[in-house]
Amino acid sequence: MISSIAELISDRIGAMPAGERRAAQTLIANYPLTGLKTVAEFSAAAGVSSPTILRFVARLGFQNYPEFQSALQDELAAQLQSPASRTLNPGSAGGAVSPMLEATLDNMRETFRHLTDKQLADIAARLAERRGKTFLIGGRFTDPLARYMAAHLAIIQPDVYHLAGQESIWRDRLIDMGKRDVLVIFDIRRYQESLVRFAEKAHHRGVQIILFTDQWLSPIARFARHVIAGRTAVPSAWDSSAALFVVAETLIGAVTRQLEAAGAKRIRDLESLR
Amino acid sequence: MISSIAELISDRIGAMPAGERRAAQTLIANYPLTGLKTVAEFSAAAGVSSPTILRFVARLGFQNYPEFQSALQDELAAQLQSPASRTLNPGSAGGAVSPMLEATLDNMRETFRHLTDKQLADIAARLAERRGKTFLIGGRFTDPLARYMAAHLAIIQPDVYHLAGQESIWRDRLIDMGKRDVLVIFDIRRYQESLVRFAEKAHHRGVQIILFTDQWLSPIARFARHVIAGRTAVPSAWDSSAALFVVAETLIGAVTRQLEAAGAKRIRDLESLR
DNA sequence: GGAACGCTGTATCTTATGTTACGTATTTTG
DNA sequence: CAAAATACGTAACATAAGATACAGCGTTCC
Structure with a gap:
């Protein structure tokens, strides 16, 4: 079975004419970058003419050059998104847990x-x-993250509110929101329409939106001042919010540190309470 | 010093108009692939028009789009040749993020x-x-984890309940609990007395307790059938529940898989609903 | 509340990219 | 060795890409 284009090439390189073989070798030499450049650049790098490059990709089974490039990009995307953790502790390897x-x-x-x-x-x-x-506020599965963050932030500063319950309830809270306010939204696939609507209305009121989403970006990104895109893919029936969770914790820590550094009265008061 | 384009972007993203910021966020979300596509595809992905993309790359200091793409390719080439440097964003190394x-x-x-x-x-x-x-059920900071787990489990099986609200409310739910039931408790330092009391009573009723706690073990461990001890220490004013979160997600996945393997009717019904 | 400014999208234009046709060179085969 | 077949490059072509001009709109600042 042939899964990557590199494999495909090395599979057929034997049956190629000299010029195309040069093209193949040039591509393999720094794969897949040469293939992402233009035909002219590719041909120059390989020291052959443009048509040879085109015949080369045609021989690989692609209809045209853009199709070939798309294939390379897809492959690269897959590669970049799962760096195939080689640095994992071998002690825990072996079981069904490990892939997760x-x-x-x-x-x-x-x-x-x-x-x-x-x-x-x-x-x-x-x-x-x-x-x-x-x-x-958060969606069906991510609302706990909003709660988690709210639970911490509410301690170190006043006026932190988690929007819970039914849509009608938090929609009415829009009245309280204005330019000076911040709305933190968690929304991953499948994106919730109610949240999008809410975000849009808040945006029109001038509220600054900080969005936690997945790498495909919730439509709310359109209204957001800041977007945090977390990876969610895991070998499970569910998406993982763990990366977003860690970002949330990191932010909680950073906010706490900033307030401490600013010598916020509230923080000192808190410490004296413990 | 700015070495990568990603850094350049996050350096200037604050000073960008909304449309260009959207372009920036889309690019960062799956960097650098979107930037290697055509302007039209990029603009479609970001939900803005082509000129906005061009203005975006112009603002980054590039003369034209091809120059921008070349820069991305060069960066990618460097990354692909030294995979070690790819593990972490060099921009975030040495910063406040990395230790966390x-x-x-x-x-x-x-x-x-x-x-x-x-x-x-x-x-x-x-x-x-x-x-x-x-x-x-969970404690002050860990209750969101309980909610998160409940949100998933409640979908794949019936009779899953998250105990929320005040102590008196869930204490009354003890009446419904018996030998055949399971109670999942999240409790990390500082351990909450109310949870310990609740766990003890549930234990006396024969309820099997699964405890998520930290490495110093909540006193509830005494009553628990299963204990999961997660590490919580991070360089922050707060403890981290991230490890417990990941264990929770792993368990959610495992339970789902088991039910699927058992051919549970509910799972099939669910899939037909989608 | 009005005017100036800046941002954004539509439509148009220009460039350069990929593609194809054809003639020459090279290799293969009888 | 000759003839056919294949490979390769030059040059012209069509297409799609990036770039630009301009008008509408929202925002901000007097």
Whole structure:
């Protein structure tokens, strides 16, 4: 069975004319990058003419060059999204548990790889500056994450509200929301219409939205000031929210640190209470 | 110093108009693949128009779109050649994020290292066999985990209840609990007296208790049939529940798989509903 | 509340990319 | 060795890509 284009090439490279073989070797040499460039660049790199490149991809079974490039991109996408955790502790390997854990660890690394310090610091700063109120809400499976975050934030600062219950209930809370306020939304596939509607209305009221979503981006991203895209794919019937959970915890920690650094009175009061 | 385009983006994303910010977020969400596609595809993915994409890359300092793509390809080439550097975003290394993430990943590895497949399989089996009811409850910060687990389990099987609200409310639910029932409790430091009391009473009624706790073990461990001890230490003012969260997700997956394997009618009915 | 500014999308244009046709060179085969 | 078949490159073509001009709209700031 042939799964990757690289395999396909090495499978057929023997039956290729000289020019096309040069093309193949050039592509393999730094796979798959050469294939993502233009035909002209590819041909120049291989030292052959453009038509030879086209005949080469045709021989591989592709209808045209763009189709070939799409295939390469898909392959690359799959590769980038699951870096195939080689760095895993071998002690836990072997069982049925391991694939799940491995995927989760990969998801977290990937999620944070796309997340810079600055982004997180910006979001944390926005959450820490007490200009207005903070609202949190989530979807069917992610609402617990909103609760978790709210439970922590509500301790270190005032005016933190988790929006619970039925749609009509939190829709009425829109009245309280304005430009100075922040709305944290958790929404992963399958995206909930009620949340999108709510986000849109909040956005029109000038509320700044911080969105936790998956890599396919909830439609709410359209209205969001900040978007955190977490990886959710695991070998399970369900998607995993673990990466988003860790981002949430990281943010909670960052906000706490910022408030401490700012010498917030509330924090000192809290410590004296313990 | 800015070395990667991803960094460049997150550096300037704050100063971007809404449309371009959307483009930026879409690109970051699955970086760098979207940037390698055509302007039309990029714009479609981001839900904005082509000119917005072009203005976006112009703002990043590129003369034209091909130049932008070349830069992405160069970056990708460097990454593909040294996979080690790919593990973490160099931008976030050394920052405040990395220690938190590292600690969390370590916690998970450690947690699962002390957790055998058999333990998890036993617990999953206990949750999957539908002899009685399943109750879930958590403490101040861990109750969201109970909710999260309940939200999933309640779908694949009947008689799953999350115990919410005030102590008096769930204390009264004890009446419904018996030998055939399971109680899942989340309790980490500082352990809540109310939960301990509740666990003790449930235990005396013959309820089987599955406890999620930290490595120092909640006093409830005394009454529990199964104990899952997760690592919680992170460089933050708060403890991390992330490891427990992942165990919960793993269990949810395992229970689902067992029910599927058993050919549970409910699972088939569910699938026909979708 | 009005005016200026800036952002965004539609439509048009231009560029350059992929594609194809054809003639020459090279190899293969009888 | 000759003839056929195949491979390859040059050059012209059509298409689709990126770029630009402009008008409408929302936002902000007097």
